[in-house]
Amino acid sequence: MAELIALPGFTLTEYDGGAATFEAAKRVLTLIAPDGGRARVSSEGMGVEADTSILYNEETGRLQTVGQSTFTPDTGDPIESASLIFDISEERGSAFGAETSYSEGGANWLVTGDMPFAAADSSFMSHARFTSCDLEEPHYHFETDEIKIVGGNVLVARPVRLYFADVPVAWLPFVAQSLSQGRSSGILTPRFSVNDIVRTSGRYRRRVSNIGFYWAMSDYSDALVALDWFSQTFLSMTGSLRYSFNRQFLDGDLTFRRYWRVDGSSELALDTRHNWDLDERTQLRMSGRYASSNDFIRENSFNPAEVTQSIDSEGGINRRFNWGTASVGANRKQYLSDDRTEWTLPSANLSLSTITLFRNASSDARFYNNMTWSGSASLTRRTLDRVQPDVFSFSRANTETTTGSVRSTLSLGNLSLAQSVQLRQSGTLGVPEALLVMRESETPALITGSPVQDITDSDLTWQSSVSYQQQLIGSTTITPRLAMSGNMFRSDTSAVASSLVSAPARVSFGGTLKTDIYGFYGGFGGFEAIRHKLSPSIQYEWSPATSPTQLQRQLFRSRALQPKNAISLTLNQTWEAKRRPPEGDSAVANLAAQLDS
Secondary structure, eight states, rough: HHHHTTTTTOOOOEEEEEEEEETTTEEEEEOOTTTTTTTEETTEEEEESSSSEEETTTTTEEEEESSEEEESSSOOOOESSSSEEEEETTTTEEEEEEEEEEEEEEEEEEEEEEEEEESSSSSEEEEEEESSSSSSSEEEEEEEEEEEETTTEEEEEEEEEEETHHHHHHESEEEEEESSEEESOOOOOBBOGGTTTSSSHHHHHHEEEEEEEEOOOOEOOOOOEEEEETTTEEEEEEEEEEEEEEEEEEEEEEEEEEEEEEEEESEEEEEEEEEEEEETTTEEEEEEEEESSSSHHHHHHOOOHHHHHHHHEEEEEEEESSEEEEEEEEEEEEEEOOOEEEEEEEEEEEEOOOOSSSOOOOEEEEETTTEEEEEEEEEEEEEEEEESSOOOGGGOOEEEEEEEEEEEEEEEEEEEEEEEEEEEEEEEEEEEEEHHHHHHOHHHHHHTTOEEEEEEEEEEEEEEEEEOOOOTTTTTTEEEEEEEEEEEEEEEEOOOOOOOOEOOOOOEEEEEEEEEEEEEEOOOOTTTEEEEEEEEEEEEEEOOOOOHHHHHHHHGGGGOOEEEEEEEEEEEEEEEEOOOOOOOOOOHHHHHHHOOO
């Protein structure tokens, strides 16, 4: 038998049944199913089963089943039917009372109906119904008069009625759905509502979107072009390109949209995002959004979040070195609600890796050995641009803020010495010079048109502190702290602070008492045990009053005078749960028992 099967030029057909009859004159084979079983015929991956009999006419090349039948193609899902006729030579057939299924959108759809024609390239069904509810009486289902499946990839049905139980609730002239798995090029599914077909009011503006074509260029990129028509408002075209090259750690997308208004004007919108890991230490990120008209978005968007949100663009690069980490970035926010624009350019950060000074083995180390030092620095510049009114107002003026800071920490065991310096410069741009010598409530005509200048305020703060952490019992620690801080200020609008003026130095003393409290509880449901961690912390800070000069009292007021005596309580808690091991996983259960013991 094995040698016959292996002969070249022949195909294998298997017959399985309780009995068989063959009419030699008519060349008709009848395969009868056994009691309680089914008759089967299979060839080249295709199979036919019937619970009564299978009849094959060699002259016509047709195969016919009697009784409940199952047809299993070489590819695709099996088809259950009350009876089946299949023409082997032409590879097409008919099934009555057919039932099959297919997966789409994460759901398994059940389709029933008559299938008068079925072939490899196309199939037809009539009086069909389909649903994703697998109950005997489904909660909902669709009914249609005709279904056509083209190449096993596209399903078209017309007309389509939606039922909840046996109550009709919606009607569509047709439905088109792709059945193919993964990405494939093709026509996009248009989006519209029932009101766009049958208007309930003459003032209703119809809208049809997503009319276009999708192109799967490769496994790593795709593109689409689509039209959006909004009656009496605009016609838009959207072009989109996406790519993802995992081997190069590169991915991104670009979306371009052009609007043509009914009055002949046009608008433009861009949206892009790109990520690239140049190597294991360097990451490049960029994203951008642009709209030529904020009013156009506010007038035509139906999304409340979109109307009040900002159009954000950002970019940056991060680089990790052996000695530290550096990053440079920029950000732009365009607010749709009030037409203001915020820029952050640049935003630079530098963090140095911890350096060990006077390194030595622990056994030979002296008190100054193995101390550690770390440092960081940052620089940020922010600008705020607003639509300017006809008359200058400080509340609507454009502003610019630059902030720079440097921090350093030196640790020797539990002893820590920290220093920090921060400089903040705030500027108001385009201030009329006449306003600097007049009150804002004066006649606007005297201010409008006068020369302008930028005014700035500078604030320099510094702090130096020393602290020591002492462990008491378990995780309980107490950390006394001594700090000294100062402040310097200058302003273009102050006659007495045209250069930096120092505030009185402040000395403060305080401490922090912190501990952890644990609680263990039995499990419930799918959890075997519960752990509760409670971390209370008490902070105390005291700073004496200062003796400022008259100039310091005039500039810094209460900030330089008031003493400080404050206590605060912080409470953090964490809940953790341990899941039970899966049933039958004895290895995990035994390991858990060993750890618990």
